[in-house]
Amino acid sequence: MNRSISLSQHVNASPEKVWAVISDIPGSAATLSGVESIQMVSEGPYGEGTRWKETRSMMGRRETVEMWVSQADPPRSTTVKALQGGADYTTRFTLEERDGGTDLGLTFGAEVLRPTIVSRLMLAVFGRMGMNLTRKALARDLAEIAAKAEQP
Secondary structure, eight states, X not given: OEEEEEEEEEESSOHHHHXXXXXXXXXXXXXXXXXXXXXXXXXXXXXXXXXXXXXXXXXXXXXXXXXXXXXXXXXXXXXXXXXXTTEEEEEEEEEEEETTEEEEEEEEEEEESSOXXXXXXXXXXXXXXXXXXXXXXXXXXXXXXXXXXXXX
16 A cells, blocks of 8 residues: 655755755754754764654644665765654655756655555545645645755
8 A cells, every 4th residue: 555745846056955955854853844853863974874753743743753864875866764653654855957956856655564454444534635734744845945955
């Protein structure tokens, strides 16, 4: 049972500036309005294996999820993973230079591991609403990443 969302945003900044915003995990709570707090789990610069706990509020619920970088190819792409509530979440950012700026792409996927009859029913009833809310939150994240990268 897979669900996915793909979004893009043109950013009037170089891929290197956009990458600097995306890879600044400790600073993401200041950049992204949907992120309440970040707690680093690993040390060192952003790269494969970097881990942190991210707290967000959505639909009136506050949730903390441990996330990690599974792939990093600066300044072209990165993939972030999380396991939560029986689901495997993958977020992939791609950065492509275009028209003096950067096309920033985001693909988010959720796969329910070992779906039960109850989880299938919940996805059928609430899946579309949840994905619509997730799409809006991710679009806001992209706009806020762009705004930060475009600052002088």
